[in-house]
Amino acid sequence: MDKKLKRVDLIFSEECVCKDVLTTSLKKSNDDILKDILDSGLRGRGGAGFPTGLKWKFTAQETSEEKYVVCNADEGEPGTFKDREILSRVPLKVFGGMAICAKIIGAKHGYVYLRGEYQFLKAELEKALVEFHATIKELGFDFQIHILMGSGAYICGEESALFESMEGKRGEPRNKPPYPTIAGFRNKPTVINNVETLVYAFMICRIGTEKFMELGTTDSRGSKVFSISGDTPIAGIYELELGMSLEDFVEDFGDGDTKAVQVGGASGFCVPRKKFKDTIIGFEGVPTGGSMMLFNSSRSMYNVLKNYVEFFEEESCGQCTPCRVGCQQLKIGIEAVKKGEKSVHYLDTLQKLADTMKVTAKCGLGQSVANSFSSIVDNFKEEMIY
Amino acid sequence: MANTVNIKIDGIDISVEAGKTVLDAAKELNIHIPTLCYHEDLCVAGNCRVCVVEQEGAKNLVASCAMPAQEGMVIHTNTHKVRNARRHVVELLLSEHNADCTKCYKNTKCELQDLASEMVINEHMFLDLVPEKNYTVDKQSSSIIKDDSKCIRCQRCVRTCHELQHVSALGVAYKGDQMKISTFFENPMYDVVCTNCGQCVNRCPTGALIEKNYIDQVWDAIYDPDTHVIVQTAPATRIALGEDLGMESGSIVTGKMAASLRKLGFDSVLDTDFTADLTIMEEGTELLTRLKKVLVDKDESVKVPMFTSCSPGWIKFIEHMYPDYLDNLSTCKSPQQMFGALAKTYYAQKRNIDPAKIVSVSIMPCTAKKFEAARPEMRDSGFQDVDLGITTRELAVMIKQAGINFQELPDEKFDSIMGASTGAAVIFGATGGVMEAALRTAYEIVTGREVPFENLNITAVRGMEGVREATVKLENVLPAWSFLEGVELKTAVAHGLTNAHQIMEAIKKGEANYHFVEVMGCPGGCIGGGGQPIPTTPEIRRKRAEAIYREDEGMEIRKSHENPEVQQIYKDFLGEPLSDKSHWLLHTHYHKRKRV
Numbered sequence: 003m004d005k006k007l008k009r010v011d012l013i014f015s016e017e018c019v020c021k022d023v024l025t026t027s028l029k030k031s032n033d034d035i036l037k038d039i040l041d042s043g044l045r046g047r048g049g050a051g052f053p054t055g056l057k058w059k060f061t062a063q064e065t066s067e068e069k070y071v072v073c074n075a076d077e078g079e080p081g082t083f084k085d086r087e088i089l090s091r092v093p094l095k096v097f098g099g100m101a102i103c104a105k106i107i108g109a110k111h112g113y114v115y116l117r118g119e120y121q122f123l124k125a126e127l128e129k130a131l132v133e134f135h136a137t138i139k140e141l142g143f144d145f146q147i148h149i150l151m152g153s154g155a156y157i158c159g160e161e162s163a164l165f166e167s168m169e170g171k172r173g174e175p176r177n178k179p180p181y182p183t184i185a186g187f188r189n190k191p192t193v194i195n196n197v198e199t200l201v202y203a204f205m206i207c208r209i210g211t212e213k214f215m216e217l218g219t220t221d222s223r224g225s226k227v228f229s230i231s232g233d234t235p236i237a238g239i240y241e242l243e244l245g246m247s248l249e250d251f252v253e254d255f256g257d258g259d260t261k262a263v264q265v266g267g268a269s270g271f272c273v274p275r276k277k278f279k280d281t282i283i284g285f286e287g288v289p290t291g292g293s294m295m296l297f298n299s300s301r302s303m304y305n306v307l308k309n310y311v312e313f314f315e316e317e318s319c320g321q322c323t324p325c326r327v328g329c330q331q332l333k334i335g336i337e338a339v340k341k342g343e344k345s346v347h348y349l350d351t352l353q354k355l356a357d358t359m360k361v362t363a364k365c366g367l368g369q370s371v372a373n374s375f376s377s378i379v380d381n382f383k384e385e386m387i388y
Numbered sequence: 389m390a391n392t393v394n395i396k397i398d399g400i401d402i403s404v405e406a407g408k409t410v411l412d413a414a415k416e417l418n419i420h421i422p423t424l425c426y427h428e429d430l431c432v433a434g435n436c437r438v439c440v441v442e443q444e445g446a447k448n449l450v451a452s453c454a455m456p457a458q459e460g461m462v463i464h465t466n467t468h469k470v471r472n473a474r475r476h477v478v479e480l481l482l483s484e485h486n487a488d489c490t491k492c493y494k495n496t497k498c499e500l501q502d503l504a505s506e507m508v509i510n511e512h513m514f515l516d517l518v519p520e521k522n523y524t525v526d527k528q529s530s531s532i533i534k535d536d537s538k539c540i541r542c543q544r545c546v547r548t549c550h551e552l553q554h555v556s557a558l559g560v561a562y563k564g565d566q567m568k569i570s571t572f573f574e575n576p577m578y579d580v581v582c583t584n585c586g587q588c589v590n591r592c593p594t595g596a597l598i599e600k601n602y603i604d605q606v607w608d609a610i611y612d613p614d615t616h617v618i619v620q621t622a623p624a625t626r627i628a629l630g631e632d633l634g635m636e637s638g639s640i641v642t643g644k645m646a647a648s649l650r651k652l653g654f655d656s657v658l659d660t661d662f663t664a665d666l667t668i669m670e671e672g673t674e675l676l677t678r679l680k681k682v683l684v685d686k687d688e689s690v691k692v693p694m695f696t697s698c699s700p701g702w703i704k705f706i707e708h709m710y711p712d713y714l715d716n717l718s719t720c721k722s723p724q725q726m727f728g729a730l731a732k733t734y735y736a737q738k739r740n741i742d743p744a745k746i747v748s749v750s751i752m753p754c755t756a757k758k759f760e761a762a763r764p765e766m767r768d769s770g771f772q773d774v775d776l777g778i779t780t781r782e783l784a785v786m787i788k789q790a791g792i793n794f795q796e797l798p799d800e801k802f803d804s805i806m807g808a809s810t811g812a813a814v815i816f817g818a819t820g821g822v823m824e825a826a827l828r829t830a831y832e833i834v835t836g837r838e839v840p841f842e843n844l845n846i847t848a849v850r851g852m853e854g855v856r857e858a859t860v861k862l863e864n865v866l867p868a869w870s871f872l873e874g875v876e877l878k879t880a881v882a883h884g885l886t887n888a889h890q891i892m893e894a895i896k897k898g899e900a901n902y903h904f905v906e907v908m909g910c911p912g913g914c915i916g917g918g919g920q921p922i923p924t925t926p927e928i929r930r931k932r933a934e935a936i937y938r939e940d941e942g943m944e945i946r947k948s949h950e951n952p953e954v955q956q957i958y959k960d961f962l963g964e965p966l967s968d969k970s971h972w973l974l975h976t977h978y979h980k981r982k983r984v
Contacts, residue, residue, distance in 0.1 A: 155563060172560055177434040177454035320541065320567025321435040321560070327480035330565045331514045338515060351513060358476040361448040361469070362437045369448065 006250040010217060010225035010241045012205050013088060013095075013198070020094035021137050024101060027207045028143055032062065032106045039203055042211045043223035048074060048159075048196035049266060049291030050366065054203055057193055060183035061107040064191035069109040071100050072168070072187055072194040075116045076152045076159040079267035080313060081293035084227040085197040087239045089116075089123055092201065093130040097147055099200030101138055102207055103193050104145045112147040113187070115164050118154040156317035160365050161186075161194045163319065174319045175365035198227055198292070219245035222284030232264075232296035233257050248273055248281040251294070259298040262381070267293035268310040269370035272303070274381040303382035304340060308333065310374050318367060325368025328359040332375055339386060346387055349379055395461040410452040410463055411439060421465055422474065422503055424481075424593050425542035426453040428925045429911065430551060436542050437477050438503065441465045449473055476513075478503050483514045485594070486523065486537035492595040497922065499593035500540060529577040530762045531584035531600055531755040539569055539596035545588035552911055553885040555705065557582040569596075572984045581708045581983060583885065585701035585909045586755030586779075586918015599755045599919060602776045603785055609747040609776070610653040617747045618735070619654040620727045620806075621645060623661055624753040624817030624914035625780045627935035631921035631928075632784030633794040638931030640939050643799020648787050649751075650800060656739075659802045660750065661809030663726040664816045664825070666957070667698065668948035670974055671720045671822075672830040673965035675904055676869070684871045691716040693880075693895065693902040696822050698722045700760035701909025701918070703978065705885050710892050711980035719975040723816065724750050724757055725766050727806065728773030729973040734961045735806055743771055750777045753817070753917030756909065768973050779919025808953035811844075811939070811946030818936045819883035819913035820849035820856065823906040827860060827879070829949045834862055834869040844946055850937070852912060852930065854887035855880060857902075879904045884911040 027035060040055030061069060073096060077085040089096060100112040116124060131147055138145055150168055152158050158167045162176035165187045186192025195203070202224060206214050218224045222244035231237045234255045242251075252260045264272050265281075265288045273281050273288060281287055283294075297306065315329040335352045338344040356372035363369045379386055391406035397414055404413045409432070414421050425436035434454030441452045444462040449470065452463075464470065481500060489495050523537035541560075546569060549558045557580045561570035571580040588597045609617045630639035649657045675694050681687040697703060697718040706713060721729070727750070732743035750757060754777075760766065761774035778786075787794050802809070812828055815821030824846045831839045839846060839860070848858035860877045862869075880902045882891045888907045894900040910917045912929035915936060940946060948954065962969050 157563070174560075177432065177451065179456060314564075316564040316566075318564045318567075320563045320565070321433070321543070323435070323437050323477050323480050323540075326541065326565065326567060327484050327517070330517055331480065331483065334515050334517070344515075354472070355476060355480075355514070358473050362440050362473045362477065364434060364437065364451070 005254050007246050007254050008243045010243055012209070012225055013201055013227055013241050014091055020098045020134070023204060023208045024098055024137065024141055024143075027102050028105060028141055035102060035207065036062065036106055038206055038211045042206045042214045044199070044202055044206060044214070045222070045285060046196055047198035047202065047226060047291065049079070049269070049289060051285045051289050054195065054199055057183060057195070058103055058106050061191045061193045064184060066191050068188070068190045069107050070187045070190060070192040071103045071107065071109045071112040072164070072192055073100055073112065073114040073197055073200055074159065074161065074164060074194055075114050075120065075197050076164060077117050077120070077197070078156040078159045079269060079291055079293055080310070081231050081264065081267045081295045082229045082291055084229045084239050084292045086120060086123065088197050088201060088227065089120070089127060093127050094134055095201045095204050096197055097131065097134040099195070099202075099204035100147060101143065101145050102204060103195070103200070105143065107191070107193055109193075110144055110146065112145065113168060114147060114149045115158070115168060116149055116151055118152040121151065124149060124151070155319075157319040157367055160367060163365070164194070165192070174321050175367075177364070196291070217243045219284055219286065221286040227292055228290070228294050229292045230255055230294045230296070233260065233298040233301070234296045245282060245284045245286075247279065248283060248288075249278040251283065252278055252296070255294070256296055257298055260296050261299045261301070262297045262303065264293070264295040264297070264306070264374065266290035266373070267295070268313050268374055269367070271373050272306075272377040272381060303378055303385045304336070307375065307378040307386070308336060311336070311371070314367070314371050322364040322368060324359045324363045325371070328355055328363070328368065329371060331355060332371070336386060349383065349386060353379060393457050393459045395457045395459070395463060397463045398465055404457050408457050410441060410450070410455045410457055410461070413457050414452060414463075414465060419465055421452050422506070423453060424499060424503070424540065425544060427544050427547075427591055429591070430544060430547040433543050433547065436481075436540065438474055440470060440473050440477075442467050442470050475507055478507055479509065479513045481540050482509065482512060483517050484521070485540060486518055486535075492538065493598045493601065494538075494595035498595060526576050527600070529582065529584065529600065529759070531758040532577055532582070532586060532589060533598050533600050534577055535596050535598070536568055538594045540594055541567060541569065542593060543569065544591040544593065545569060545597055548587045548591050551886065552587055553583070553585060553909075554889040555581055555583055555885060558588060583701040583704040583708070583909060584756035584759040584918075585885070587910060589755060589918050590920070590922055590924045599779050599781070600758060601782050601785075602758075602778050603782050603789075605776055606749055606778060606786065609749070614745060615747045616655045616741050616745050617653070617749060618656040618658055618731055619649050619749045619751060620658050620660045620724070620731075621649070621751045622724065622753055622817070622914060623664060623814050623821075624917060624920070624932070624936070625751050625783070627817065627932050627939065628753060628915065628920045629780050629784060630794075632781060633787060635795060637928045638935040640935050641794075642939065643801070644794055644797040646802050647797040647800035648792050648794055651792055651797075652786055652790055654749070656803045658727070658806045659809050660723045660727055661813035661816075662806045662951065662953055663723040663730065664813035665810055665948035665951040665954045666726055666974070667720055667723050667822075668812060668825050668829050669954060669958070669965045670970060671696065671718050672826050672833065674718055674720065675826070676830060676833065677966065679875075679903065680871060683875070693905045694718055696906045698816065698822055699907060699909040699914075700754065700756035701885065702888060702907045704756065704759070704981070705888060705909065706892075707978055707981040708983050709889070710896075713892070713895075714978040714980065717978055719977065721766070721974055721976045722760060724752060724777070725760060725773055725976070726974045728761070728766065729768045730806065730957075732769035732771050732773060733973060734957060738805055743769060748773065748775050750774050751780065751783045752777055753780050753914045753920045754910075755779060755918040757919070765976055781919060781921060784921070805953055805956075808951055809943070810948055810951045811941070811943035812948040813951070814939045814943065815936055817914045818850070818933045819908050820851070820881045820906065821913060821936070823849045823858070823879055823881050823904070825948055826904070828947045831860065831862070832947065832949070834865050834872055836866050843941075845937075849879070849881050852926065852933070854884065855882045855891055857881075877904065878902045879906070881906045883908040883913050885909055
């Protein structure tokens with residue numbers, strides 16, 4: 003069957019040897035590598051899309067005896083499972099990306115913060131680490147990577163909560179500023195990147211900026227690993243070029259009856275069928291950390307939404323008012339409307355509440371609850387009521 | 389010159405010191421931004437989100453308490469967007485809050501209620517979450533009631549307990565909708581490391597943490613014709629009580645307080661100052677005795693430095709955290725407990741009253757005093773020595789209940805016996821005060837001369853620095869104290885338990901070499917006690933301390949050993965300091981407690 007979308011094979015490509023890339027990269031000047039990463043237009047693959055080169059540059063500019071590079075492997079967004087695959091198949095590329103970053107910013111220690119539920123990956127990762135440490139020792143580069151386990155809280159994927167957790171404290175997001183590039187782990191300048199971002203940075207060092215920029219669009223350079231699930235006959239992990247239209251995506255992956263796609267997991271946006279054509283997957287359109295959930299007409303979007311708000315109600319750290327109480331209100335609010343205890347107009351009150359959460363919550367968790375809430379309530383209002 | 393940044397708030401340009409927040413800058417401009425989780429004494433949490441403002445160019449609103457002012461920032465504090473957001477935040481807090489305000493001890497003194505009132509919230513925008521919450525109320529502590537249904541999770545108490553007090557009895561448990569402020573294994577407050585200091589109570593914006601009040605019990609005792617109800621008032625109450633009765637911070641209300649207590653119906657209005665002076669006699673003698681045993685007799689069983697023992701928060705702290713140092717504590721009971729033991733013995737005999745009929749009430753700046761009064765070892769008179777300990781705040785409530793026009797009251801004096809005071813006793817209320825009072829007396833006992841400081845003011849031990857040190861050289865001593873000739877008496881003062889922790893760690897590591905250490909559990913000493921009027925800020929504590937020293941300067945007698953009633957009790961009843969009778973009534977022992 004002809005596919006509309008271009009499959010890419012960068013992340014998992016077998017031909018690349020970690021040691022070769024490191025040998026070349028460690029010889030290059032920091033400025034040259036940084037320029038490559040900046041020019042490539044690589045943006046964070048965790049979902050927020052901050053330019054990776056800038057993050058590295060800011061951290062490199064800080065003066066500090068101690069700096070850190072942290073790999074955020076706390077993959078917890080519902081519907082996302084690509085980091086697990088990357089870590090199990092190409093861990094050396096992840097470590098390689100960390101080493102290159104460490105060289106640029108001047109870090110001697112790196113940490114992989116591994117999702118609690120990925121405990122089963124730890125033994126293999128540690129094996130790969132032995133190989134990696136041997137390689138960089140041979141190359142004369144002073145850098146150690148440590149693996150720290152998360153304990154199962156979704157909020158610890160938020161970078162500052164992750165640092166708190168790494169420091170042995172309760173995983174609660176910090177006030178920003180200061181940002182991690184100035185005060186991250188142990189309040190030292192820190193680069194924190196998603197697993198996939200580190201691999202792309204590594205691959206840019208391997209294939210060069212131009213080759214990477216051949217893929218994607220002006221705002222969304224390169225390719226991305228997608229975790230595709232839901233009502234699709236071919237669920238799984240796919241590396242695709244960024245900037246595709248959702249219509250093409252659904253044509254490739256849908257079951258012929260797709261009524262909505264949740265782009266970016268519970269904290270992302272729900273796109274209904276009528277908007278597939280005009281929706282670009284990328285930073286200029288609807289960005290995603292990788293999760294693409296397809297829903298066909300047999301699904302109740304009320305149940306989908308309720309599932310999401312229940313998730314947030316439980317996974318909010320609970321410290322800030324808009325998120326802690328807002329999530330509870332959204333949940334019992336849609337239940338009350340569904341049961342007829344509250345009129346349909348109460349949905350407008352809840353929409354306004356979601357808008358407030360977006361602008362007042364302390365961190366990305368509370369701020370993004372409105373994404374799925376508003377997009378589902380807006381597009382599937384009748385399913386909320388009847 | 390310090391670095392400054394220029395920002396604009398509500399159209400007004402202002403230049404502020406770098407590192408200041410948007411909230412600080414707004415305060416400088418007298419622009420009011422509502423806050424809840426923010427407290428001047430604590431690190432910034434930025435979790436309530438009530439103080440959000442609009443920053444031009446920013447996608448989201450920013451929490452003004454947590455946002456550093458940055459060059460060129462343009463801030464709006466009063467836009468439609470800001471108003472809606474704040475309203476939502478308050479509505480959300482109310483939906484989780486047991487808003488049965490008329491049944492709340494903090495009714496009309498609640499920061500959440502104030503905000504709701506300011507926003508004119510007539511009906512709730514959101515659904516009531518309280519019925520689903522299974523909130524619990526912990527009333528088991530003798531000092532503090534913790535009512536989770538009133539909690540807004542601002543974590544002021546958690547930060548207080550951790551940062552100011554280094555106790556961490558309170559922490560955050562669970563997450564999401566289940567998130568709550570709790571204790572180790574959710575044990576009741578009486579069964580954890582809580583020192584009962586009440587600093588959390590002082591900072592709780594709502595009624596979630598309050599003192600256990602004994603107002604009705606005190607009224608019952610007063611109205612009971614068969615009882616003789618006596619009242620003692622701690623040094624720090626007289627410079628703070630006025631705040632709860634419409635007066636400025638730092639007002640001295642000693643005379644009005646005595647008058648109001650008489651009006652309330654207490655049979656005898658007495659002063660803890662009397663036993664503060666007595667404490668100096670006992671503790672000063674104990675210190676000199678210890679020094680003799682250590683320096684002359686080389687008795688290794690005697691421990692120095694000696695720690696003061698007046699502050700029940702500090703006592704419970706050391707019992708939990710540093711039980712190996714219990715022998716370093718002075719065996720002196722606190723002034724409250726000395727008073728209690730004497731009230732039902734000495735006072736009862738002198739006044740010819742059956743001690744069984746005496747109800748002994750204390751007015752304290754402190755919540756830990758409630759616990760202290762209830763300690764099982766505090767029954768040396770044969771009865772519970774102090775029956776009811778109430779806070780400065782509770783007294784203010786009683787004065788209002790009685791319809792007394794406090795500010796118009798003429799000054800009255802304390803009754804006698806056990807009502808005489810000195811300047812030395814008054815300064816017990818401020819950090820460094822016990823040390824200063826002790827030095828005034830001990831120096832004179834040893835040398836026969838007054839302390840060599842202008843106007844008796846030992847300024848080195850005063851102030852709000854967390855830990856202060858002072859060395860006093862003893863020269864030309866009297867023959868009886870010749871072993872102290874040339875000794876440099878090394879002293880230190882700490883207030884707030886985080887500073888106590890710091891001093892204890894230094895002692896533990898052998899880095900500090902003191903003879904005598906004063907520790908007060910609360911920031912600022914008793915003037916900042918957990919039972920004092922709310923709010924408390926560094927500025928308010930500074931004013932209260934100034935008032936304490938003003939009161940001292942105004943006293944005729946400023947040295948404990950010159951208190952005539954103290955001289956009299958030794959003559960008539962106790963004999964001499966550290967006598968058998970003193971040991972029986974005025975001294976105590978301590979217990980190791982678990983550290984969870």
